[in-house]
Amino acid sequence: xxxxxxxxxxxxxxxxxxxxxxxxxxxxxxxxxxxxxxxxxxxxxxxxxxxxxxxxxxxxxxxxxxxxxxxxxxxxxxxxxxxxxxxxxxxxxxxxxxxxxxxxxxxxxxxxxxxxxxxxxxxxxxxxxxxxxxxxxxxxxxxxxxxxxxxxxxxxxxxxxxxxxxxxxxxxxxxxxxxxxxxxxxxxxxxxxxxxxxxxxxxxxxxxxxxxxxxxxxxxxxxxxxxxxxxxxxxxxxxxxxxxxxxxxxxxxxxxxxxxxxxxxxxxxxxxxxxxxxxxxxxxxxxxxxxxxxxxxxxxxxxxxxxxxxxxxxxxxxxxxxxxxxxxxxxxxxxxxxxxxxxxxxxxxxx
Numbered sequence: 544x545x546x547x548x549x550x551x552x553x554x555x556x557x558x559x560x561x562x563x564x565x566x567x568x569x570x571x572x573x574x575x576x577x578x579x580x581x582x583x584x585x586x587x588x589x590x591x592x593x594x595x596x597x598x599x600x601x602x603x604x605x606x607x608x609x610x611x612x613x614x615x616x617x618x619x620x621x622x623x624x625x626x627x628x629x630x631x632x633x634x635x636x637x638x639x640x641x642x643x644x645x646x647x648x649x650x651x652x653x654x655x656x657x658x659x660x661x662x663x664x665x666x667x668x669x670x671x672x673x674x675x676x677x678x679x680x681x682x683x684x685x686x687x688x689x690x691x692x693x694x695x696x697x698x699x700x701x702x703x704x705x706x707x708x709x710x711x712x713x714x715x716x717x718x719x720x721x722x723x724x725x726x727x728x729x730x731x732x733x734x735x736x737x738x739x740x741x742x743x744x745x746x747x748x749x750x751x752x753x754x755x756x757x758x759x760x761x762x763x764x765x766x767x768x769x770x771x772x773x774x775x776x777x778x779x780x781x782x783x784x785x786x787x788x789x790x791x792x793x794x795x796x797x798x799x800x801x802x803x804x805x806x807x808x809x810x811x812x813x814x815x816x817x818x819x820x821x822x823x824x825x826x827x828x829x830x831x832x833x834x835x836x837x838x839x840x841x842x843x844x845x846x847x848x849x850x851x852x853x854x855x856x857x858x859x860x861x862x863x864x865x866x867x868x869x870x871x872x873x874x875x876x877x878x879x880x881x882x883x884x885x886x887x888x889x890x891x892x893x894x
Contacts, residue, residue, distance in 0.1 A: 558591045562674045562889050565592075589891045593651075596890070604847055605631075605654070605887040607646050608880040614644045616673075617876075618887065621851060621863055624872045634671055634678045646883065647710070648699035648757060652890030655699035655710060668697070668710060670733065674889035684712065685738045686727050692717045696749050696764060700757025702779045708733040708894070709779050711762050713749050724748070730779065733894060741782045747775055754883075756799045758806045759823065763787070763799055772796035774808075790819060790828045801886060802846030807831070809843045816840045818852065832866045845884040853884050 557565060602622050608615045617628035633644070635658055643659035647668070656669045666688075670679040688695060694715045702709050710731035717724050726749075729740045747766040756763045766773035772795065774787040789796070793810055800807050805820040808828075816834040821827075832852075834840050839857045846852040851865045853874070861877040864870070 554588065554591075558588065559595045561596065562891065565891075586893070589893060592891050596888075602849065603887055603889075604845075604853070605646070605649060605885045606877055607883045607885070608877065609882075610880055616646070618673075619874065619877070621847070621849070624863055624874045628876050631673050634669070646885055647697050648755070649885035649887050650699065650701045650708065650757065651892050652888055653708065653892050653894065654885070654887075655697075657697065668731075670708065670894050672890070672892055672894065675891060675893075677894055679733075679894040681710065681731060682736065682738065684729065685740050686712065686714045686729050688714055694749075696755060698755025698757055698762045698764070698777075700760060700762060700779075703760045704780050705732075705734070711755065711777060711779070712738075713764070715749065730782070743784060745784060747773060747786070749775070754798070756801055756806060758801050759804060761823075763806055765796060765799060774799070787821070788826060797842070798845075800843075800845040800852075801848070802831070802852060803848055803850040807846050807852075816843070818843060818846075832864075834864075844882060847884075848886050 603618050603620050606617045606619050606628065608617060614633070616631040616633060618631065619628050620626065634656075635644075643657075645657045647655035647657050649655075652672060652674055654671045654673065656671055657666070658669060659666045668681040670681065671677070694717065696713045698711045700709060700711075701707070712729050712731070713726065714728075715724055715726045726743070726745045727740060728743045728745075729738045731738045748768050750765045750767055760779065762777040762779065764775050764777070766775050772789065772793060774789055774796075776785050776787050777783070778785070789808075790810065792812070793808070794812065796808060798809065802818070802820055805823075807818055807820045810817040810819055817830050818832045818834075819828040820831045822829060834854075840854055841857045842855045844853045844855055844861070850867060851863055853861060853863055855861050859879050861874045861880075861882065863872045863874055865872075
């Protein structure tokens with residue numbers, strides 16, 4: 544077997560291995576070690592591995608558990624809900640009163656983390672790949688804030704058109720003695736490793752500290768104006784905001800989430816709770832799942848790319864619901880915590 548054929552053969556093997564195993568094969572021989580070093584940074588190999596990686600089956604999600612000043616990120620396998628979760632070692636301390644932490648979003652195995660501390664710089668964003676351990680410190684913002692009169696909301700996602708990770712940051716300055724507030728928006732590009740402020744004239748108010756959801760490269764935020772719930776989208780290509788129509792009688796809109804690559808909302812109408820998904824092309828909403836009142840649902844925490852979703856009962860139990868199989872499993876390890884969930888599949892994504 545000539546060298547080229549042998550190298551291609553090895554690539555065929557490496558591209559099908561789980562990431563943890565892929566890291567350990569460096570010890571097989573010097574040839575594999577040198578080939579590994581070359582391929583691990585090759586975007587073509589990263590894409591190939593994403594397609595063939597046995598871990599990339601969307602059967603897992605990340606649960607952000609927090610209670611008091613304690614934060615934990617855990618990987619939950621939906622096929623084995625009764626097993627102990629795999630706790631991730633965070634790249635910085637989060638258990639002290641002086642430090643704040645949150646997960647802005649997750650995409651292609653990369654997490655965007657917000658880290659707040661009393662020391663300067665007070666608020667920083669990071670991109671982190673838990674599977675490879677790579678951590679990217681995002682540069683300082685262009686738009687500064689004043690803690691006493693600013694609301695900030697941040698979103699993270701992947702722009703498929705430019706194959707680039709993007710962070711969108713909305714800063715609203717609350718006016719004192721003026722008839723209206725001022726809102727500024729900036730976008731971070733990983734490829735350019737820089738922020739850019741964009742010219743916007745927003746006619747709505749993004750919910751303070753609300754969480755953005757990115758679906759198929761489009762960012763969505765909740766809005767409230769004159770106590771009326773609303774929804775707005777942001778296209779990173781055109782850099783334009785657009786209102787999104789909501790169903791009639793939606794009531795109090797608590798959250799939005801990504802369910803099987805569709806934007807989803809929850810409609811609470813006693814004695815039922817319904818999950819509706821948005822048809823991107825038609826701009827209409829479809830009722831995807833209705834939960835009866837006897838299921839005692841307190842909240843729908845979020846959705847997964849597999850179509851399953853995670854909720855919480857009035858007793859504090861966290862459950863996983865599979866609409867296709869009409870099955871519900873309790874995730875005991877997550878109960879009695881405040882939690883948020885994020886879709887996650889390990890990847891070799893390079894930053």
